[in-house]
Amino acid sequence: LKPSTMYSYRVRDSNEEDWSEPHTFTTAAEEISEVSFIYVTDSQADKVNEFRLWENTMKQAFARFANPDFVVHAGDLVETAAKKSAWSHFFNASMFWIGKTPIVPVVGNNDIKDIGAARYASYFHLPENGAEALKGTQTNYSFDYGCLHIAVLNTEMCIKQQTKWLEADLSGTHCEWKIVVMHRPIYGGTITKKLMDWSRIIDKYKVDLVLQGHNHVYSRSHPVKNGRVTGDGSDTVRDHEGTIYVVVNASGPKFNKLKEDQFYHKLHFQNNKQIYAGISISGKMLTYQAYDVDGQLLDQFTILH
Numbered sequence: 001l002k003p004s005t006m007y008s009y010r011v012r013d014s015n016e017e018d019w020s021e022p023h024t025f026t027t028a029a030e031e032i033s034e035v036s037f038i039y040v041t042d043s044q045a046d047k048v049n050e051f052r053l054w055e056n057t058m059k060q061a062f063a064r065f066a067n068p069d070f071v072v073h074a075g076d077l078v079e080t081a082a083k084k085s086a087w088s089h090f091f092n093a094s095m096f097w098i099g100k101t102p103i104v105p106v107v108g109n110n111d112i113k114d115i116g117a118a119r120y121a122s123y124f125h126l127p128e129n130g131a132e133a134l135k136g137t138q139t140n141y142s143f144d145y146g147c148l149h150i151a152v153l154n155t156e157m158c159i160k161q162q163t164k165w166l167e168a169d170l171s172g173t174h175c176e177w178k179i180v181v182m183h184r185p186i187y188g189g190t191i192t193k194k195l196m197d198w199s200r201i202i203d204k205y206k207v208d209l210v211l212q213g214h215n216h217v218y219s220r221s222h223p224v225k226n227g228r229v230t231g232d233g234s235d236t237v238r239d240h241e242g243t244i245y246v247v248v249n250a251s252g253p254k255f256n257k258l259k260e261d262q263f264y265h266k267l268h269f270q271n272n273k274q275i276y277a278g279i280s281i282s283g284k285m286l287t288y289q290a291y292d293v294d295g296q297l298l299d300q301f302t303i304l305h
């Protein structure tokens with residue numbers, strides 16, 4: 001593919017005669033100077049009417065943050081992985097947007113429950129540069145987009161193998177900005193102890209931002225380093241003083257009750273509305289904004305290098 005070029009495509013199941021509707025996408029420029037993307041999580045549904053909520057989240061997100069370079073979905077695309085129809089509904093509800101914009105998927109517990117990763121893997125074609133133990137699962141990979149490096153982890157299996165992989169991956173990138181994405185949160189998750197080795201590597205390589213899902217509440221941490229809160233308490237992070245950990249509520253029908261605030265929380269709430277975030281990077285500045293589907297700005301912060 002050539003840079004800055006619009007392509008048209010259609011797809012077909014090898015067992016079937018009919019082709020899909022044509023879609024178009026435009027490839028990235030040869031020199032990428034700025035990056036902007038949408039971050040959502042937990043569309044997590046089974047039925048077609050439930051996925052209308054996910055459809056609306058995408059609609060609102062693209063209306064506010066037009067022409068993103070890609071969409072990061074932090075996992076639990078569906079509720080019941082074994083139901084093939086749930087996957088069809090997920091893709092049909094968002095095809096208008098992800099037919100033209102790459103999606104960066106992250107595997108969630110519900111995406112592989114009872115059936116393993118094979119079905120999930122069948123829907124994606126991602127870089128094959130993850131840990132050897134997860135080869136073929138499409139659940140552990142990384143890529144560069146201009147000045148940004150994104151590493152995607154699988155919180156559901158092979159944690160130790162990915163610890164080694166993450167260290168090699170982050171030590172090997174020359175990108176100015178580093179973001180790690182995973183489904184279960186390191187702080188405030190159900191397997192925090194198991195993931196502490198990942199947080200040590202995140203500290204060591206000065207990862208700017210960790211994007212997560214699973215909890216179905218909104219949560220944004222203070223900058224954190226070595227298990228402690230750093231920074232001046234403001235909404236600006238400077239000089240790699242710590243990493244921000246976010247959970248952007250949910251983009252589908254399910255919301256959890258808010259638990260107690262923890263030491264790392266800068267912002268922690270449950271509004272019972274789908275939320276999406278827009279993240280953009282230009283030069284030495286990253287800006288993050290989170291809105292609910294009714295257009296209310298609920299959180300924003302800046303990271304300066």
Ligand SMILES: [Fe+2]
Nearest residue numbers: 042044076214
């Ligand atoms: Fe979930």
